[in-house]
Amino acid sequence: MADERITLDQRAQMTDIERLRHSAAHVLATAILKIWPDAQFAAGPPVENGFYYDLELDHRISPEDFEKIEAEMKKEIKANHVFERVALPRDEALSMAQRGVLGALGERSSPSKFKLDIIQNIPEGEEISLYRNGEFTDLCAGPHVMRTGNIGAFKLTHVASAYYKGDEKNPQLQRIYGTAFKNKTQLDEYFAMLEEAKKRDHRKLGKELELFTFDDQVGPGLPLWLPRGTAIIEELEKLAKETEFAAGYVRVRTPNLARESLYITSGHLPYYAESMFPPMELLESEGQKRKDQLLADFARKVDEEDALRSAGDLTPEKTKGLEEERSSILKDVRSLRERYYLKAMNCPHHHKLYDAIPRSYRDLPLRLAEYGTCHRYEQSGELFGLMRVRSLQMNDAHIYCTEDQFETEFLAVNEMYLKYFKLFGIDKYVMRFSTHDPAKLGQKFVDNSPLWLKTEEMVRGVLQRSGINYVEVPNEAAFYGPKIDVQVWSAIGREFTIATNQVDFAQPRRFNLVYKDRDNTEKTPLCIHRAPLGTHERFIGFLIEHYAGNFPLWLSPEQVRILPIGDEAPLLEYARGIQAELRAHQVRCELDASTDHIKSKIANAEQMKVHTMLVIGNRDLEANAVSVRVHGKGNLGAKPRCEVVADLLERIKARRP
Numbered sequence: 001m002a003d004e005r006i007t008l009d010q011r012a013q014m015t016d017i018e019r020l021r022h023s024a025a026h027v028l029a030t031a032i033l034k035i036w037p038d039a040q041f042a043a044g045p046p047v048e049n050g051f052y053y054d055l056e057l058d059h060r061i062s063p064e065d066f067e068k069i070e071a072e073m074k075k076e077i078k079a080n081h082v083f084e085r086v087a088l089p090r091d092e093a094l095s096m097a098q099r100g101v102l103g104a105l106g107e108r109s110s111p112s113k114f115k116l117d118i119i120q121n122i123p124e125g126e127e128i129s130l131y132r133n134g135e136f137t138d139l140c141a142g143p144h145v146m147r148t149g150n151i152g153a154f155k156l157t158h159v160a161s162a163y164y165k166g167d168e169k170n171p172q173l174q175r176i177y178g179t180a181f182k183n184k185t186q187l188d189e190y191f192a193m194l195e196e197a198k199k200r201d202h203r204k205l206g207k208e209l210e211l212f213t214f215d216d217q218v219g220p221g222l223p224l225w226l227p228r229g230t231a232i233i234e235e236l237e238k239l240a241k242e243t244e245f246a247a248g249y250v251r252v253r254t255p256n257l258a259r260e261s262l263y264i265t266s267g268h269l270p271y272y273a274e275s276m277f278p279p280m281e282l283l284e285s286e287g288q289k290r291k292d293q294l295l296a297d298f299a300r301k302v303d304e305e306d307a308l309r310s311a312g313d314l315t316p317e318k319t320k321g322l323e324e325e326r327s328s329i330l331k332d333v334r335s336l337r338e339r340y341y342l343k344a345m346n347c348p349h350h351h352k353l354y355d356a357i358p359r360s361y362r363d364l365p366l367r368l369a370e371y372g373t374c375h376r377y378e379q380s381g382e383l384f385g386l387m388r389v390r391s392l393q394m395n396d397a398h399i400y401c402t403e404d405q406f407e408t409e410f411l412a413v414n415e416m417y418l419k420y421f422k423l424f425g426i427d428k429y430v431m432r433f434s435t436h437d438p439a440k441l442g443q444k445f446v447d448n449s450p451l452w453l454k455t456e457e458m459v460r461g462v463l464q465r466s467g468i469n470y471v472e473v474p475n476e477a478a479f480y481g482p483k484i485d486v487q488v489w490s491a492i493g494r495e496f497t498i499a500t501n502q503v504d505f506a507q508p509r510r511f512n513l514v515y516k517d518r519d520n521t522e523k524t525p526l527c528i529h530r531a532p533l534g535t536h537e538r539f540i541g542f543l544i545e546h547y548a549g550n551f552p553l554w555l556s557p558e559q560v561r562i563l564p565i566g567d568e569a570p571l572l573e574y575a576r577g578i579q580a581e582l583r584a585h586q587v588r589c590e591l592d593a594s595t596d597h598i599k600s601k602i603a604n605a606e607q608m609k610v611h612t613m614l615v616i617g618n619r620d621l622e623a624n625a626v627s628v629r630v631h632g633k634g635n636l637g638a639k640p641r642c643e644v645v646a647d648l649l650e651r652i653k654a655r656r657p
C-alpha cells in the first residue's frame with residue numbers, strides 16, 4: 001500500500017499532522033482494548049486526511065460503536081499520557097509478543113499474533129522500539145507527539161475491511177478510520193469542506209446543470225457532452241487557441257488511431273501497453289486477395305496428402321513435411337492481419353508531422369498544438385465521473401526546440417500556466433517534478449542514464465530560477481523523460497492534479513527526428529509535452545467544483561436568459577429582438593416564452609445557474625430598457641438596453657467574471 005511507511009527512514013519523514021494522526025491511532029487502539037480486551041492489532045499508519053488501525057475482533061465494529069470508543073479516547077487524551085519510547089533487543093520483543101503484551105494493555109492469554117509476525121520480518125540487526133501511552137504498549141517505530149493531550153480534536157469516520165498486509169490469502173481485518181487535527185476549529189473546517197465538496201460534486205452538478213452524461217450502451221468511462229457542457233468545452237478551446245496562437249503555436253490535426261509499429265517506435269508498446277485499448281485487427285483488400293491465394297495453397301496441400309494416401313505413398317516423413325508446410329501457410333495468413341491501436345497520446349502523431357518536412361534550426365522552436373482525442377484503458381474499478389475516464393480530449397502541444405532554446409520555451413510554458421491560474425482564480429498550486437529511478441532503467445524508464453540526469457538538471461534549473469512553487473518527487477517520471485504534474489486547489493481547498501508537462505529526450509531519438517544546424521550537421525531536437533488546461537474532462541470536473549457550477553459569464557453554458565413578464569405579442573417581439581441581437585454577437589442567450597408566472601421563470605433560470613437574466617415588462621419595453629438580474633447577486637435594476645448589451649459583450653470578450 002502506497003501510504004504505509006515501511007522503513008524507519010520513511011516513518012521518520014512524517015509531517016507534524018501525520019505524527020499527530022498516527023498518535024491518535026495508538027489512542028484509538030487503547031480505547032478499543034478498554035472495551036474489547038481481546039482485539040488483535042496489525043498496522044495503524046497515518047493516511048491522507050486521517051489515520052486508521054487494522055484489527056481482528058469477533059465483534060463487528062459499526063458506526064454505532066463510535067460514540068463509545070470516542071468517549072474512551074477522550075479519557076486517554078484528557079489523561080495526557082506521555083508517549084514513551086523503549087528500545088529493546090529482538091528476543092525480548094519476541095517474548096513480549098508471545099505474552100500478548102504488544103498492541104495490548106498488559107499480558108494476555110494469547111500472543112499478539114500480528115505484532116509477532118511483524119517482528120519476525122524485521123531484520124536481525126535492526127533495533128526494535130516500543131511506544132507506551134498509559135497502559136497501552138505497541139510495537140512501533142514512531143514518531144509520535146509528546147503527549148496524548150497534544151491530539152487536539154479527532155473523529156472516527158468509517159469502518160472498512162482489509163486483508164492483513166493487503167494479501168487476500170491473509171486473514172481479513174476490520175479497518176477503523178478516523179481523522180485528527182490540532183484543534184476543534186480545524187476539525188470543523190475539514191468536515192464543513194467535505195460537506196461543501198458533496199454539494200459541489202461534479203457528478204451531481206453535471207447532471208443537475210445538464211452538462212454531461214454517461215450511457216451504459218456507449219460504455220463506462222466514455223462521457224457524452226450535452227449542449228451545455230459542450231458550450232464550456234468550446235469556450236476552453238477558444239481560450240487555448242487564442243493563447244497559443246499569440247504564443248507562436250501552430251495547430252495540427254491527427255487521426256485517432258495508428259498502426260502498431262508507430263507505438264513500437266514511440267515505446268508506448270510495451271512501456272504503456274497496459275493503459276491502451278487492445279488492438280483492432282483488420283485485413284486490407286490487398287491482404288484479402290493474398291489470403292485467398294494462401295487458402296487455395298492450403299487446400300492443395302490437403303489434396304496432395306489425400307492423393308498420396310490413396311496411392312499408399314504416404315510415409316510419416318511426408319505427413320510431417322506437409323503438416324509443416326500447412327502450418328507455415330496458416331502463419332502467413334495470420335500475419336496478413338494488421339493491428340491498429342487507438343491513440344493514448346498525441347505525441348507519436350505529432351512526431352510524424354515534425355518529420356514530414358525537412359527541418360532546419362531556423363524552423364525551431366516548432367510548437368505543434370492540437371486538442372487531441374485520446375483513449376486510455378482505465379480499469380473499470382478506477383473510473384470516476386469525469387476525473388478518470390477512457391476517452392479524453394487534451395489541451396496538447398509538443399514543442400520541438402534546441403537545447404539552447406529549452407530554458408526560454410520551458411519558462412514560457414510555465415508563464416502560460418500562471419496566466420491561466422489567474423484567469424480561473426486558482427490561488428494555490430504546486431508543480432510536482434517527478435524524476436526517474438536509476439534502479440528501473442530499461443523497465444519503467446527508457447534506458448539512458450546520462451540523458452536522464454542532464455534533462456532533469458535542466459528542468460530543475462529552470463524551476464529554481466523561475467521561482468515557481470515546486471516539489472521534487474523521485475521515481476514517478478514518464479517513461480521517456482522527467483515530468484511535472486501540476487496540482488491545484490479548488491476554491492474549497494480540495495486538491496486536483498489537472499495538467500502535466502514533460503521533457504522528452506527519448507522519443508525524438510527513437511523517431512530519428514533531426515534538424516539541420518547552422519554548421520550543416522544533423523541534430524536531435526528536444527521535445528516538451530505540455531497541456532496546461534489538461535483534459536476537458538478533468539479540467540471541467542475541477543471547474544464545476546471550483547465554481548460550484550456558478551460559472552463566470554464567459555464560461556457560462558447559458559450566459560443570458562430573457563424573461564418577459566407576460567406573453568403579449570409586443571413584449572415577446574421586443575424580447576426576440578434582444579435575443580437576436582445578442583446571438584448575432586455569439587452570446588448564448590435563451591428566451592423563456594412560456595406562460596409561467598415571472599416568479600417561476602426566475603426560479604427556473606436561477607436553478608440552472610443562468611448567469612444573467614434580463615427581466616422585461618411593459619415599462620421596460622416603453623423605455624427601451626431591461627431589468628438586469630445576475631445569478632447569486634439578485635436584481636440590479638433597470639438599465640438602457642444598449643448599455644446592458646454593450647456591457648455583456650465587453651465582459652465576455654475580456655473574460656471578466
Ligand SMILES: [Zn+2]
Nearest residue numbers: 131140141142
Ligand atoms: Zn506509533
Ligand SMILES: [Zn+2]
Nearest residue numbers: 345346347529
Ligand atoms: Zn505528448
